[in-house]
Amino acid sequence: xxxxxxxxDKEQKTAFRNLAKSQGMTETELxxxxxxxxxxxxxxxSEEKIERNNRTxxxxxxxxxxxxxxxxxxxxxxxxxxxxxxxxRTVLFRQPSFSTSEIDVLRESNREIAAIGRNLNQIARAIxxxxxxxxxxxxAEIKAIADxxxxxxxxxxxxxxxxxxxxxxxxx
Numbered sequence: 001x002x003x004x005x006x007x008x009d010k011e012q013k014t015a016f017r018n019l020a021k022s023q024g025m026t027e028t029e030l031x032x033x034x035x036x037x038x039x040x041x042x043x044x045x046s047e048e049k050i051e052r053n054n055r056t057x058x059x060x061x062x063x064x065x066x067x068x069x070x071x072x073x074x075x076x077x078x079x080x081x082x083x084x085x086x087x088x089r090t091v092l093f094r095q096p097s098f099s100t101s102e103i104d105v106l107r108e109s110n111r112e113i114a115a116i117g118r119n120l121n122q123i124a125r126a127i128x129x130x131x132x133x134x135x136x137x138x139x140a141e142i143k144a145i146a147d148x149x150x151x152x153x154x155x156x157x158x159x160x161x162x163x164x165x166x167x168x169x170x171x172x
Contacts, residue, residue: 004035058084075166076101086166096163105159109152116148 008016020030060068072083076099086097098106123142 004031075099086163090164090166094164096160097166098159098163102159102163105155109155112148112152116145116152119145 016030017027020027023030025033068083069080072080075083077083077086078100082099086099089095089097123145
């Protein structure tokens with residue numbers, strides 16, 4: 001990783017160390033955060049000022065707001081603001097934004113994949129121990145593992161597709 005160095009006098013070093021401690025950070029973390037803020041600010045178009053808190057207020061009619069609440073809950077979001085943020089991020093970056101229930105499914109999928117990986121390790125150990133012992137490893141067992149991967153792969157693809165297409169008008 002590239003390194004940035006700067007020489008400062010003793011008072012500046014002490015002040016920087018104290019600032020980092022007051023923020024509950026190491027000096028490296030504070031410096032990295034400051035560099036990120038400076039470089040992010042440089043990217044922003046100079047004509048377009050961004051509010052410090054990066055918040056936007058949106059007003060809805062009562063009917064729009066009620067529909068927003070219904071839709072966000074139907075899509076599995078416990079907070080309508082999370083649904084709106086997901087909408088904006090998906091439209092801007094075309095990356096999935098998952099609801100809490102979808103994240104739970106993905107976590108479960110990861111747990112299953114980890115279990116499948118452990119099974120594969122056991123099979124590999126058995127093969128390495130005695131590759132002639134065909135009774136230990138059956139083709140059906142390997143196929144069952146492959147089928148498990150296929151099921152989880154379909155679940156993950158479905159969730160990603162669902163997230164990316166959540167705000168499509170056609171799904172109404």
